[in-house]
Amino acid sequence: MTLLSVKNLRVNLRTDAGRLRAVRGVDISVERGQTLCLVGESGCGKSMAALAMLGLLPPSAEWSADEMKLDGVSLLNAGQSTLSNIRGNRVSMIFQEPMTALNPTFTIRDQLCGVYRRHKGGNRAQARERAIYLLERVGISNARNRLDQYPHELSGGLRQRVLIAMALMCEPELIICDEPTTALDVTTQAQILVLLAELREELGMGMIFITHDLGVVSRIGDHINVMYAGRVVESGTRDAVLGCASHPYTQGLLRSVPRPGVNGLQSRLGTIPGTVPSFYQADPLCPFRGRCERKLPICASQAPPVRSGAGHHSALCHNTEISSIAGNSA
Amino acid sequence: MTMSKPLLRAKGLVQSYRVKSGLLSGARELHALKGIDLTINRGEIVGLVGESGCGKSTLARILLGLEQPVSGTVEVDGVPVTQADKRARARRIQPVFQDPYGSLNPSMIIRDIIALPLKVHQICPADERMRRVARLADQVGLPARLLDAVPGELSGGQRQRVAIARALIIEPELLICDEPTSALDVSVQAQILNLLMDLRRDTGVAMLFISHDLAVVEYMTDRMFVMYLGQIVETGPTADVFSAPGHHYTMALQQSVFSPDDDAGLPTTRLKGNPPSPLDPPTGCAFHPRCEAATGTCREISPELVDLRKGGLCACHFPLGVDSGNTPLTRSDPHALRESG
Ligand SMILES: Nc1ncnc2c1ncn2[C@@H]1O[C@H](COP(=O)(O)OP(=O)(O)OP(=O)(O)O)[C@@H](O)[C@H]1O
Ligand SMILES: Nc1ncnc2c1ncn2[C@@H]1O[C@H](COP(=O)(O)OP(=O)(O)OP(=O)(O)O)[C@@H](O)[C@H]1O
Ligand code: SF4
Ligand SMILES: [Mg+2]
Ligand SMILES: [Mg+2]
Numbered sequence: 001m002t003l004l005s006v007k008n009l010r011v012n013l014r015t016d017a018g019r020l021r022a023v024r025g026v027d028i029s030v031e032r033g034q035t036l037c038l039v040g041e042s043g044c045g046k047s048m049a050a051l052a053m054l055g056l057l058p059p060s061a062e063w064s065a066d067e068m069k070l071d072g073v074s075l076l077n078a079g080q081s082t083l084s085n086i087r088g089n090r091v092s093m094i095f096q097e098p099m100t101a102l103n104p105t106f107t108i109r110d111q112l113c114g115v116y117r118r119h120k121g122g123n124r125a126q127a128r129e130r131a132i133y134l135l136e137r138v139g140i141s142n143a144r145n146r147l148d149q150y151p152h153e154l155s156g157g158l159r160q161r162v163l164i165a166m167a168l169m170c171e172p173e174l175i176i177c178d179e180p181t182t183a184l185d186v187t188t189q190a191q192i193l194v195l196l197a198e199l200r201e202e203l204g205m206g207m208i209f210i211t212h213d214l215g216v217v218s219r220i221g222d223h224i225n226v227m228y229a230g231r232v233v234e235s236g237t238r239d240a241v242l243g244c245a246s247h248p249y250t251q252g253l254l255r256s257v258p259r260p261g262v263n264g265l266q267s268r269l270g271t272i273p274g275t276v277p278s279f280y281q282a283d284p285l286c287p288f289r290g291r292c293e294r295k296l297p298i299c300a301s302q303a304p305p306v307r308s309g310a311g312h313h314s315a316l317c318h319n320t321e322i323s324s325i326a327g328n329s330a
Numbered sequence: 331m332t333m334s335k336p337l338l339r340a341k342g343l344v345q346s347y348r349v350k351s352g353l354l355s356g357a358r359e360l361h362a363l364k365g366i367d368l369t370i371n372r373g374e375i376v377g378l379v380g381e382s383g384c385g386k387s388t389l390a391r392i393l394l395g396l397e398q399p400v401s402g403t404v405e406v407d408g409v410p411v412t413q414a415d416k417r418a419r420a421r422r423i424q425p426v427f428q429d430p431y432g433s434l435n436p437s438m439i440i441r442d443i444i445a446l447p448l449k450v451h452q453i454c455p456a457d458e459r460m461r462r463v464a465r466l467a468d469q470v471g472l473p474a475r476l477l478d479a480v481p482g483e484l485s486g487g488q489r490q491r492v493a494i495a496r497a498l499i500i501e502p503e504l505l506i507c508d509e510p511t512s513a514l515d516v517s518v519q520a521q522i523l524n525l526l527m528d529l530r531r532d533t534g535v536a537m538l539f540i541s542h543d544l545a546v547v548e549y550m551t552d553r554m555f556v557m558y559l560g561q562i563v564e565t566g567p568t569a570d571v572f573s574a575p576g577h578h579y580t581m582a583l584q585q586s587v588f589s590p591d592d593d594a595g596l597p598t599t600r601l602k603g604n605p606p607s608p609l610d611p612p613t614g615c616a617f618h619p620r621c622e623a624a625t626g627t628c629r630e631i632s633p634e635l636v637d638l639r640k641g642g643l644c645a646c647h648f649p650l651g652v653d654s655g656n657t658p659l660t661r662s663d664p665h666a667l668r669e670s671g
Contacts, residue, residue, distance in 0.1 A: 215588030256520035258549035
């Protein structure tokens with residue numbers, strides 16, 4: 001059974017300038033043992049979508065969804081106590097900024113053991129043993145001594161490892177990682193990605209991985225949702241979306257990334273002229289039409305249809321054909 | 331006929347800072363640069379890569395004259411520059427920094443921000459200034475209507491264009507670009523990288539291009555330097571460094587780069603351990619605790635930067651791909667080197 005299924009998720013934020021429509025009808029589906037990547041550029045609504053699923057939106061936000069099921073059980077009308085039992089326990093999150101996610105005034109021990117005892121009970125010693133086990137598992141040497149350190153005493157890479165350990169304390173079924181490696185060096189990033197992939201495998205978790213880096217997506221994703229201006233414009237297996245990109249935005253993104261072995265004297269990078277549309281207007285038409293080089297007259301008058309092909313590959317666009325190979329991965 | 335002098339030559343740059351570390355230990359020396367040699371030729375784009383804290387920005391600030399090194403010299407056109415020549419240096423070397431938000435005065439309009447260096451250097455009369463601003467805005471692809479806006483009204487990519495226009499307006503010979511696109515989205519980054527390539531082609535401006543993104547460095551640069559903990563560990567023509575890296579750290583960096591075309595899964599070989607603290611640098615080769623090929627020699631003796639191949643230098647006792655005798659060596663087999671060497 002699908003681990004997480006979300007249909008038509010919407011998130012609005014009340015701002016001084018009016019209602020900002022951050023997430024505009026997004027579907028998300030994650031299987032056990034698989035990774036779904038949410039990819040897209042800054043501001044497209046990746047974090048807001050993730051926070052909505054955890055009930056962690058800012059107070060200025062309001063959200064709705066047609067369906068939100070964890071393991072087949074609807075969360076839409078669940079009470080506060082059910083939700084807080086799910087959060088941090090069955091579903092946990094690794095945040096974009098490790099410093100804001102760790103409390104600077106508590107030691108590593110307090111933070112790790114705190115979540116465990118809140119959800120699993122158990123005594124101090126059990127919590128401590130699990131903390132040490134996980135710190136070692138995420139590659140922190142000297143775990144016993146690290147327990148009494150404070151977050152600011154650790155390097156960025158170590159902090160991110162502590163956050164991963166913390167997210168795993170209660171053996172979650174689903175882990176949501178919001179750009180967990182964006183602030184790290186490439187060599188540290190590679191270590192953390194390998195670690196997350198191993199842990200996902202080992203624990204059979206489902207994973208949602210948020211990133212703007214298409215290279216990272218290609219290494220860690222089973223399934224990809226490409227987001228643009230609050231909507232999923234293309235979705236499919238990794239091979240389908242990266243190998244046979246069908247939406248003009250996905251194609252543009254892929255052309256703009258410098259590739260290994262290519263020098264600027266030989267070829268120019270593709271660009272996507274223009275900027276994202278306003279977030280304040282409700283707009284059923286294609287959000288990409290102002291920047292699209294394949295735009296048709298119909299794009300300015302009718303909402304784009306969902307075009308689908310083999311292996312759940314789909315794109316929201318008037319002018320595309322899904323030509324993807326039948327999904328051979330996942 | 332003599333060989334033309336490099337535009338910029340840095341020799342033996344050393345920098346250290348006094349930092350407080352911990353409660354009991356008093357102030358300690360942090361060695362940020364440990365003897366950096368670097369040249370940049372006219373019209374050349376030179377890359378500088380290395381992990382966070384290895385000293386890239388420190389080097390940039392010294393080249394710009396924003397801070398003084400403990401020792402070492404910087405020559406422009408073969409002439410040593412000193413603190414006294416600050417203004418002259420600024421005319422020839424201009425910065426483009428990472429943060430397009432912080433580096434522009436929020437209360438000034440764009441037109442005045444771009445024109446400011448002309449005013450400071452008293453280069454031309456006011457009416458000519460405005461003509462130059464308009465021309466440059468056009469060159470960097472900044473819509474003319476934005477010239478009367480303030481930075482807060484511009485997107486990240488537009489602000490970076492302003493920073494580039496401001497740097498170029500006095501027609502410098504060298505741009506020091508410190509992570510100029512790290513804060514930008516990939517589609518915006520592509521526009522800025524194309525712009526920098528065009529500017530080099532059209533104006534011949536040279537660049538030091540600092541980035542931690544290897545794919546970007548490969549795309550942008552002619553020659554590159556790899557830094558690790560305050561030292562240059564490898565340098566050479568970019569194409570050579572990528573096709574046959576000599577240093578094990580360069581190799582590790584390369585294996586950590588992911589392209590959207592890969593479906594290789596996650597890397598199987600990856601760098602072990604964490605970056606060392608500059609306050610407590612390892613003995614011998616600074617990379618040895620993380621290096622698969624490290625031997626006792628590496629723990630004790632710091633390797634010199636020596637010829638690896640034509641035009642390439644590498645600081646490693648057991649460089650990759652180097653035949654140490656009659657045993658042929660492959661890049662993936664550094665241990666064979668150790669045994670035969
Ligand atoms: N607290 C807030 N109040 C008002 N608007 C917000 C708030 N947080 C985010 N937004 C806006 O909501 C939209 C979606 O933001 P979100 O953080 O989900 O983007 P993102 O895709 O995660 O971007 P990034 O890659 O930069 O993290 C953006 O337009 C953003 O400006
Ligand atoms: N003013 C200063 N006082 C004390 N230490 C400093 C100072 N400036 C830099 N450092 C230290 O010197 C070392 C080199 O820093 P630098 O900013 O040059 O690194 P970098 O390679 O640019 O890193 P990044 O990729 O994170 O920008 C770091 O350990 C840093 O903490
Ligand atoms: S619907 Fe039209 S405007 Fe939108 S991406 Fe497709 S072709 Fe372009
Ligand atoms: Mg985000
Ligand atoms: Mg820096």
